[in-house]
């Protein structure tokens with residue numbers, strides 16, 4: 001900010017161009033150790049100028065007016081404090097949907113986009129599927145399913161009222177109908193206003209151990225809600241709860257699809273098998289990391 005606000009700076013004199021502003025921002029982000037400085041600077045400048053990345057580079061000499069410079073300086077200052085880029089912009093792209101995100105909600109990750117695509121593929125053969133998303137956060141999974149499968153009856157729950165308000169706003173803006181419920185998945189029973197049976201329960205639950213906090217980047221550790229990140233001392237806690245509720249809420253033959261920490265994939269598989277689920281398998285994401293565990297609630301054995 002100092003360079004931008006002092007004496008002979010071209011920014012203050014109103015002569016700065018798009019290209020100069022971009023270069024200054026990249027240098028400051030790099031100096032502050034922000035990863036992927038160029039991409040971050042481009043996103044923020046495009047947001048402020050209301051232009052595409054191509055336009056940013058197509059008109060490098062275009063001057064930037066004082067109001068836009070001030071707005072850009074605000075965004076840059078937040079990013080320099082290591083606030084997540086998506087909070088600074090106020091949105092994230094998720095499977096073709098633009099979703100509001102901000103403090104109080106996890107920033108949806110690319111691996112969750114992949115998980116949602118896999119769920120959509122698996123639902124292709126189920127007409128009018130009934131789906132429950134547990135720990136919905138911004139509503140990303142539930143909304144993407146509803147967007148791509150308008151015939152689906154989608155329910156989503158979260159313990160966090162802040163997350164649910166953001167999810168509801170996303171649904172309203174996108175014109176997508178999802179049933180939102182405040183619920184604690186760790187409670188003994190699920191709220192009665194979540195009517196089963198479901199064809200599929202999907203969840204990206206909190207799965208970090210508390211001791212992992214020190215290894216997290218500041219964007220995650222200092223800004224994203226702890227309730228969305230940490231499972232507590234038992235990293236399998238949420239999977240135990242999902243296995244228990246699945247027996248009540250899933251149709252016989254209905255499936256669980258859970259995102260997992262790459263370190264605990266095989267433990268989650270063993271847990272679901274021990275809880276009586278069938279066809280339990282671990283899938284790797286596009287980067288080759290174990291990420292998704294599938295499990296099927298057994299159909300009752302016929303007595304004839």
Ligand SMILES: C[S@@+](CC[C@H](N)C(=O)[O-])C[C@H]1O[C@@H](n2cnc3c(N)ncnc32)[C@H](O)[C@@H]1O
Nearest residue numbers: 108135136137158159160184185204205206228
């Ligand atoms: C890892 S985040 C996933 C958010 C979103 N589904 C996504 O993939 O971006 C986990 C979510 O679970 C919610 N959560 C945490 N504890 C919960 C509980 N006991 N019951 C229900 N939801 C819970 C958090 O508020 C958070 O939104």
